[in-house]
Amino acid sequence: MSNTPTTTIGKRAVVCQDTELKGEIHIGPGTVLHPQCKINAECGPIYIGNNNIIEENVTIINKYPGKLIIGDENVFEVGCFVEGSKIGSRNIIEAKARILGSTSLGDNCVIGAVCSTNKDDEIPDDTVIYGDHHNRRTQTATSSHQSSLHTRHLDYLREVLPKFNHVRVGGSNTETSPGTLPKKIKETSH
Template identity: 45%
Template sequence: MTDFFEDRQAVTNTTRSGVHEYIYYPGLGTVLPQQITYALNMAPIRDKYTIHSKSIVCQDVELKGDITIGSGTIVHPKATIFAIAGPIVIGSGCIIEEGAIIVNRRKEVMRIGDDNLFEIGCRVESPTVGNFNTVSTRARVHHTVRIGSYCVIGTGCLLVPTEDEVLDDYSVTYGPAAERRIWSGRGKVQEADLRRKHAEYLRDMLPKFNRLRRGDGT
């Protein structure tokens, strides 16, 4: 556990209430020093990777904790999946692109449904994610948000409510203010077909240029 926190960088943030010292850790972001003290006093995280034989998980992926990856799911190089407090279960047919970060900060199982797309550089901490969602490039979703199905979180959107909330099915979040509207669902069949074709292409191409991970920590 200690090795996990070796790569760090001090960060100072000034707010109205004063100057706060933070520490930056790749994959975790900025955290308070007392949070790291708490983490170091926790029991070591036991790595357990259950990776379906029909999934594609590149070797150059950061995995930590109890992680289950379903059939047909594709995890690109440089993606990060950290089950810090509780397990993460990822369904079938998902695509997790380069630089995407998925973190479970809660003790409950983080469940991600089927056919979800996590684009480059996004960060998701939601305890539940439904099916056929798109989390766009550099979007961030806090652990207080539960995502329904057929939702779209736009590029760079920040969803960090202080209290728990549910993002209803067919919700679309967009713009710098993370405005919301409800999508009619029109075109979802075509979108699903395109996503499956995208996944088929990746399943064919990625193994040609990347070594793959297997289950049980390998």
């Protein structure tokens, strides 16, 4: 893992060791980074908010000198690609979806699997992008189901990921440092 001293990790955040972090990155409290994700702050800093889930093979790049600010409780699913200038909160970026150029994303959006945004677009709140032709619609009812699923998912990942991967946990919490890994595996195999 390439790592510079400018990377900060918030409390209760779980960052796997196999991630690729480049440049100035601030990871907010409670955010979970799966192994094999890439966050590249090559031009400007990347600020990631609270309680996000970033799965494997996700690429987040800041290609502009300004800040790339990502809100809270977003899910970045496997293999998605995010450039953008601003990402709101409670968005779901599905597998292989792409956010291109300096696009900014509102809150409660869903970018469907394999869909992509236009370059340099502004996507309002509650937008859903779906299907073969990247159609758009606005979702009317936002259910509380997703947020309860999300908090449970986070609790699960915070418990399970340190048992099988070498992780760094933010804050003063050191109970799941990589040094305790062999012991943890023994416990689970009984």
